Amino acid sequence: MPSYTPVDFDYHSPTSIEETIELLSSKEEPVILAGGQSLMTLLKLRILRPKNVIDIGKIPSLRNVVEEEGELRIGATATHVTIASSPLIGSKCGLLSSSAKTVADVQVRNRGTIGGSVSLADPSANYLPVLAALDATIVVQGPRGTRKISSKDFFIDAYTTELAKDEVVKEVRIKYNKNMGYSFKKVVRREQEYAVVNVAAVVSLDEDGRIREAKVGVGGLSGKPIKIRELEETLVGKTAEAIESAVSSLDFKVRPISDVRATGDFRVYLARIYLKRALKEAYANARGAMV
C-alpha cells in the first residue's frame, strides 16, 4: 500500500552520454533520472522499482539549446523554464516556448526537462501536440549509435515510445519557419491538474492574408499526439472565416480516451472548441506579424 519512499537502488551520475549508454547496457533494471518531475513520484510510490538510477542531470552538453543547419536543437535536459525563457527559442519557435510556459507549475518547470517529458510520453503532456504539429525529430542514442526519429514514429501510444531500453533521448530538433502565427492551448478541467486535451496550431499567410500553410497538433485525445493533416490541407488558401466550419466537420479518426478525467465525447467536444480558438488566434497573430 502507500509509501512515500523509493526502494533501494544504486545511484550513478555519469558525466557523458557515452557513460550513460554504457550504464544502460550493463546495469540491471536501470532508469534514467533527468529532472525527476515525473520519475520521482513513480519512485516514491514504488510504482517504479529500479535497481539502478542513472542521473543524467550532470552532463553539461545535454542541456544545450542551439541553432544549427536551420533547425533548433534542444538538449534533452533543457528544463521547461529554460525553453520558456530562451530568447533563441522564443524568436524561432514561439509555439514551443508558449507550450513550455504552461507545463505544470513553476517548481516543476524549474526542474523538469523536455527529454523527460518526451521519454515518458504522457498523453496530456504539453510538448506532444507541438512536436506532432511541427514534425519534430527526436534524436536518440544507444549502443547501436544515433537514430533520428520523427515524432510521428517516436510516439506509439500512451507512455509508449520508439525509444529502446538501452537508448537515451539526446535532443529534440525542430525546423521552424519565420512569419508564422501560433497558438498553444492547454485545456485543464477544473477538477484535475492535468490537461485533458492540448492543441497546437501554426499558421503562415500569403500576401493576401490567405493561409499558405497550417500545422495542427492535438494531444490528449488518444494515446499519442496527432497531426491533423486533413485540416491542414483544408485550410490552405482560406482565411479565418473557414476555420469554424472546417473544425466543426472534422473527423479526428481516433478513438478518444475515455476515463475519470473526461469522457471521449467530451474530449472531442473540447478539442473542437480549442482548435477553433487556437487556429483563430494563430491566424490573427500571423496577420499581426504581416503588418
Add this chain to the structure above:
Amino acid sequence: MGYVGRPIRRKEDPKLITGRGRYVDDLELPGTLFMAIVRSPVAHGVLKKVDYSDALKVPGVVGVIAGLKVKVDNRPENFPMAVNELLYVGQPVAAVVAKDRYSAMDGAEAVQLDYEELQAVIDPEKALQSKGVVEGKAVAYEREYVSGDPEGAINSSPKKLEMKLRIGRVYASPMETRGVLSVYDGNSLTVYASTQSPHFMRRFLLDAFGGRVNNLRVEQADTGGAFGAKLFPYPEDYITVEASLRFKRPVKWIGTRREDFVSTYLSRDQVHKVRFGFDQRGTLMGLTDELIINLGAASHGYYLGDITATMLPGPYGVKNVRVNVVGVHTNTTPLDQYRGAGRPEATFVIERIMDYIADEIGADPVEVRKRNLVRELPYTNPFGLTYDSGNYQHLLERAGEAYAELERKAQALRTQGRRVGVGLCFYLEQNNFGPWESASVRVRGDGKVSVIMGAAPHGQGTGTGVAQVVADELGIDIDDVEVSWGDTSQIGEAFGTYGSRSLTLAGNAALLAARRLKDKVRALASEIMGTDVEELVYKQGGVENPKDGRRMELRDVAKFTVASMGGTWNFKSDPSLEVTEYFGLNNYTFPYGAHVALVEVEDDGSVKVLDYRAIDDVGVVVNPMLAQGQVMGGIIQGYGEVFTEEIKYDDQGNPLSTDFSSYGLPRAHHSFRVSWEFMEEGKSAAPLPAKGIGEGASIGSLNALVRAVERATKSRITEVPVRAEGLVRV
C-alpha cells in the same frame, strides 16, 4: 481603545512564518521508531492470515503488530485492525515498526495478506437492498423525525414537487496529514498528536489503555488544519500507542497523503428524496425527506444525519415536516464530520426547495424566502431546536439588495450573449456544540498574563481573539497576554476546537476568569495597600482608590507575591493570582447569513465567479480580520465541494481519488474575490455575545454557487459536485 472589534494581527504567526512551527512530524525523541501501516487492498473480504515473517527479516524492522482489537463505540469489531473481515480499502491490518520511515515501509511491503474477496457494496442506495455489507449489517442507523402532519399538509397544498438531491463525498484535506507520536517511559504515556481535541483524545485513549499506564498526557502539536477530520478516534491512534507500549520506545506514525485519502474519515455523502407542498404565494406547507447517509464501514457518523434532519427546516417557518434518516454501511472509508457537519447538507436541501418554489410560481427567490422566513425570535423549530436571536428579515433585505445589484450586472452581461447567473443562499447555522469549555487566566510573577484554554485551535487564530478579550478585560497591553492550549497537563478538562465553538465557549470562560481575577487582585491589593477592599476599583491594568488616588499596578501586585523567598504569608487573601473557569451555555447559538454569487459558465463548461458577496450575523465580531479569513477560506472550500472535489470509487470499491491530482483541491487560480460584511444584531446570551464563524461560509456557499450556475445554464441542478460535462452549451 479596546482590542475587541479590531483586526489585530495574529500572535500565532511569528513562529509559523519563520519555519519554527512544531508539527508532530517535527518532534523527535531519542530512540524514536517509525511505524508504517499495512492496509487492506480490497474493499471487502475474509481475512485468513497475516504473514509477517518476511517483514521481520527486513533490515531495520523492529517488530510487527497484527490482530489488534480494541472495543470503541460505533466502531466495527475489526478495529483498530482487521482481524477476520476486511471492510474497506485502506483499513489497517498490520503495523510495522522500524528504525526509520524508509525501513518501516520496506517492512510493510513484505507483509503478506491471505484473504478471500467478498462482494463489495459501494452505492448507498444499493446498500439498502443488500445484506452483510459490514460485519453482517447493511443498515447501521434509523431514526424518524416527525412534526405536525406533513403528508396531509403536502396533499392539501395547491402545488407539490418531488426531487432527489445528492451531496457528494468529500475529503477534508488538511495540508498536514494525520500523525501521532507516542512516548512511554515505563510509567507515563505522552501522546503528541495532530488533533483538534487533546482532552477528548486523552479520554478515549484512557478508555483503552488506562489499565496499562499510570498517567496519560496528550499534547497537541501545531496542527496543520483539521476541518473536523482530526477529532474522533482513529485506528492509528490506538495502534501507535500500542506499539510504544509494546516496544517501549517512542513510536511515530505520520500518514502519507495516499494513506490520509483512504483512512481519514470522509464526509457529506447524503441522498435526499424530498417531497413538498406549497401555496400560490410560495409558502412551504409541508415537507418530507427520505435521507440516506452513507456511513461507510463504521457507524460513528450517524449523528450527522440527525444534525441535517433537525436543521432541515432552516430559518423558515414550515411546521409540517418529516425526515426519515437511514444510515447505511458501504465498503468504503468511514464517514464523519467536515466543516459544517450536517448543516451544509440541510441548507443545500432547503435552499434548493426555496429556489424550486420560486421557479414554479415564477416569483423572485428573495421574495419566496421572505415569505417563509421566521419573524419572531426566539423560535422553536419543528424538531425542538430554539433559534436564539437576530433579525433574519433585516439580513435578507440586505442580501436582497446585493442580489438585485448582481442581477443588474448579469442582465447587462446577458445582452452580450454571455451565460451568467446569480444565486442566493440564506443560511441558518447551529453551533456552539458544547457542552462547555475551560480557560485559566494566570498572572505570573513578572506581571505577564498567561491564559490557558481548553479549546484547541489549529489555524483559526482563537489564541489572538482570546488575548484581545482578556487584554481588554484586564486593561493591559495585548503583548503582555500569552495564550496557550493543547496540553492536557495544563488544564484539568476540556473539549477542543470544533463546531464553531471556541471563541464563544473558551472566550467566555477566559472572560469570566479574568473578571474573577480582578476581584482577587483587588482583595490582595487592599491588604497590601492597607485599604478597604470596597474602596478599590480595578481600572486599566491596576487597582485604584478613587478617594485618595493611590494606585497599584497589576504587575506590582504580582511581583509582591513572589518578592521574597522564605518567611511567612501574612495575608488573609491567598497569594494566587489565577482563576480557572468552565463555561457552558444552555442553548446552541444560531448565527445566520446569506451568500450571493454571480457566475459565468463558458462554452467548455468551466465556471468563473465574477462577483461574490457574503453577509453574516454572528453577534459580536471580536476580530474582523480573523472572521473574514474564516469566511474567505470557507467559501473556497465550498467552491471545491461544488466544482472540483469528489471522492470516487470504482465498482469494486477501489478508491479513484488518492492524491491531489485525482482529487481537485482548489488552487490559487480558482480563487476569487469575496466581499464580506457583517451585522451584529444576533448576539448570543453569553457575557461575550459572540457566535461562531468557522463554518458558516462552507454552508452558505453551496447553494449560492449551484443556483448561479443553474440560472446561467437554464438547467436544473440537483447534485454537487456539478460536473463540467453537464454544463457545456449543447
Add this chain to the structure above:
Amino acid sequence: MKVIEQEQKAKVRYKINGQQYETEVEPRRLLVHVLRELGFTGVHIGCDTSHCGACTIIMDGKSVKSCTILGVEADGSEILTIEGLAQGEKLHPIQEAFWEKHGLQCGYCTPGMIMQSYWLLKNNPNPSEEEIKEGISGNLCRCTGYQNIIDAIKLAAERMKGQ
C-alpha cells in the same frame, strides 16, 4: 562519474542558508527528508506526488519541490529554506506581509508558499494578480482561500520595490 551503491551512504555537501553542511545519505533518500533531519523542519511534507508545494525551497536560485529531488542529486548545491529568510530578528518583507495580511491560518503550507513567493518576486518584482495566481499555482493552501496570500504578495512587492 559518481556511483553510490544502495544502503551505502555517500557524503554530500550543501550550503544551506549560508552555512556549509556535510552529511551522509543513502541514494534513495529524498532531499526533503535530508533537510528535515538536518533540523530544517520548516520544510514540510504535504503530499507524496509533488502536487502540494509545502516542501518548496530555493535551490541554486530556483524554487523546487524538495520532495522530488534525491539528496545525492542535490550534492554541492546552495539551498535557501524558510529558516534562512529572515535576517536575524528582522523578518523578510514577504514574511511581514503574510503576517499583516493574514495570509496564513494553520501555517502548514506557509513556508513553501513564502519560498515560492520569494522566487516569484525575484523573477517578477511587479506581478499582476493573474501572475501571482499562476506563480503560486504549485502550492496548495486549504485554509485561506488564497485571496489574503495574493494580497500579501502584492504588499511585499510594493515594499520590496522601495528597497
